[in-house]
Amino acid sequence: MKALVLEAYNKLVYREDYPEPRLRTPEDVIVRIRASAICGSDVHGMDGSTGRRIPPIVMGHEAAGEIVETGSAVQGFKVGDRVTFDSTEYCGKCFHCRRGEVNLCDNRMVLGVSCADYRRDGSFAEYLVVPERILYHIPANLDFAAASLAEPTAVAAHAAAISPIAMGDSMAVIGSGLIGLLLIQILRAHSPGLILALDTDSERRAVALSAGASFALDPADPASPKRILELTEGRGVDRSFEAVGATAPIATAIASTRKGGSVTLIGNVSPKVELPLQSVVTRQISLFGSCAMAGEYPLVLSLLASGKIKSEFIISAKAPLSQGAEWFARLYAREKGLLKVVLEP
Ligand SMILES: [Zn+2]
Numbered sequence: 001m002k003a004l005v006l007e008a009y010n011k012l013v014y015r016e017d018y019p020e021p022r023l024r025t026p027e028d029v030i031v032r033i034r035a036s037a038i039c040g041s042d043v044h045g046m047d048g049s050t051g052r053r054i055p056p057i058v059m060g061h062e063a064a065g066e067i068v069e070t071g072s073a074v075q076g077f078k079v080g081d082r083v084t085f086d087s088t089e090y091c092g093k094c095f096h097c098r099r100g101e102v103n104l105c106d107n108r109m110v111l112g113v114s115c116a117d118y119r120r121d122g123s124f125a126e127y128l129v130v131p132e133r134i135l136y137h138i139p140a141n142l143d144f145a146a147a148s149l150a151e152p153t154a155v156a157a158h159a160a161a162i163s164p165i166a167m168g169d170s171m172a173v174i175g176s177g178l179i180g181l182l183l184i185q186i187l188r189a190h191s192p193g194l195i196l197a198l199d200t201d202s203e204r205r206a207v208a209l210s211a212g213a214s215f216a217l218d219p220a221d222p223a224s225p226k227r228i229l230e231l232t233e234g235r236g237v238d239r240s241f242e243a244v245g246a247t248a249p250i251a252t253a254i255a256s257t258r259k260g261g262s263v264t265l266i267g268n269v270s271p272k273v274e275l276p277l278q279s280v281v282t283r284q285i286s287l288f289g290s291c292a293m294a295g296e297y298p299l300v301l302s303l304l305a306s307g308k309i310k311s312e313f314i315i316s317a318k319a320p321l322s323q324g325a326e327w328f329a330r331l332y333a334r335e336k337g338l339l340k341v342v343l344e345p
């Protein structure tokens, strides 16, 4: 089959002779992939810096397609169904899975990842094998490319879901990259309140405003902290979300939050950051770490299908899988204005 294979670090090769996956258990299905979006973790991972894309590997974990084969025990899906799936193959049996915390599964394998513990081919290929338990039906009016956004949208939705948000809360989203923009749209779909976007890039601030932010501020502007206080009756926002994962934006998130408020951390680019400890402790700020998603797919698929989350803000280009290596190179070079690129095998 056709597949985009990371054969060595920074060496992506489009092949037409890659072995097709087979059903491993009676609960498996084979999905013919129709759209597979490139994730930042694939782009950063392909140079070896994260240790989670050890070649050879077919990357890709944000995808949609149609079922072409089902195992004998599959009950809720049939050949021809249009589906998307969780980016994590969780076991369904461990302590965490049984509590519904499938993102914390003891035996989790992320699709398209190879690390010290496991190697699991992903969706930059014609076919992918996945178990029924991670599948979701795609609403009829949602195309495959938009459906491939369900995964990153669910990442953003999970951060909102684990945060103690009350109706009318004021919120700040630090970082208007992909996850930040999706999160602004999710928060806006659920709250009429103040949503501040903070990003140092003026173009991204403009997109954040079209995505539904009430105001977009530059965290590097010395006037911004005062402006945040003005907009929040002198207190700071109730909830803030950090979607970058570095010292400066985390400090911005903490400084923008009121006493007794909360900061939810989504970005994880840096393994370590400096924390303004006294500001967190003396102002009693709650910090939450948010990992992947746990059951947010039905919510985000309905938000995408109803247009409350607009894929136009997010998808910068669609291209055939055969051009994958070029698009990876452009994303790796941080070409301005490129958010999500969707490959179509
Ligand atoms: Zn991803």
Ligand SMILES: [Zn+2]
Pocket: 090, 091, 092, 093, 094, 095, 096, 097, 098, 104, 105, 106, 107, 108
């Ligand atoms: Zn598990």
